[in-house]
Amino acid sequence: MITSPPALPPQSRTSLSVLGAFGFLVALVLGLWYAGTSGTTGPDAVLYSVFDRAEGLARQWAIVIDFAGEPVGAVVVFLALGLACLLFRRPRTAILMVVSCGVTIALTTGLKPLTGRLIHGEFLSFPSGHTAFLVTVAAVTGLLVIDVRGLGPRAGAWVLAGLVVLAGLAMGWSQVVLRAHYPTDVLAGLGVALAVLPPTGRLIDRLTTP
Template sequence: MKRDNIERPRAPARTALTPAVRRPVTALALLGLLLLVVPALIFAGDTSASRLDTAAKAFVLEHAPAGSWDIIRGLDWLGEPIGRALLLIGVTLACLAAGRRALAITAAVSIATISVLATALKPLVGRRIHEGFLCYPSGHSAALTAAALIVGLLVADVFVLRSVASTAVILGITVVGGALTAWAQINLDAHYPTDTVGGFGCALLVVPVTAWLIDRFAARRAANRPASR
């Protein structure tokens, strides 16, 4: 018997944002917008630490573990151009290895976008540290928080977690990643603590928006594809 050459319908492509995470990630994007914009408006043009910055820095320095300098320097290096490029490549390859192509594209595009956006926002906000260095938002914090958020999305997808568990995993990994980077930047006196809040917000905003746009583009492309006979 001859087999009919019937083309089977393709399985739907995996999206960057699974249905279980769309609502919580949308909420994170709105939170990110607030965390990015509100401090920018409050501290625009400042050249010194606020009371909040002073108190937060004192707390961080007082509770810094002994022997943590190498970790601090390592976290800072990951936010530098070479380290950030390797971070982008590593997260993207991890997504590809797990078969999450849309999420891999999201990782590459969002981390690159965050680097450009953080650099562009600095002169617009005009906040300075150490007598002249533009500092808001923290690009280091933004990049590493974005990478952590992508990892959270990947874990939630791979393990097919439901909405509540997905939210907990994504939020937990993102907060840990962002907090570690903020801790390093504050210890190095490279940024005011509120600069790292702006970087955190930048990542929370850009990653979900990028993922949503990639999913929309993929959906439109699939809709315009000729139907199989």
């Protein structure tokens, strides 16, 4: 068994559970609503009108952010966070990162053909795997910061929510302006990531506790 701080810091379990429940509901409702559809309607049409296609420097930034969710970029991000976990002697957090990212990627990949939502008439788009991956990494980073810094419940909740929102907005913006996903695909990807983390963390702590 592993003798180290838990994957889920005790002071963050409540806030993470709330985020997880919210994420599950968002992904479920959007999945049922948009299954088998294509095209921009409702919220997607409104948000598309706000976020025009990126040009020039903005497009370059969108491509850089998008790269973090591509295979090579994801490996770089993955290894960087994994190294940080090991440097701070948080092996359970490293395990959480590996397992939660794996489950999140598997779910977003598997949900695409189940929902059958198409973008550009041929590409399965729901939910956004890029967004789900980066939000998962951001949330695990938040848990690492909370644990290492010994933050209390309130400060920890702000750190966790802040990093999740920042990652979701950054990757979500890139996917929308690059027209790789509908805005609601992005929200669903964020929801899947948040829904996966709490049960995964609890399972890891249970299986690795002496």
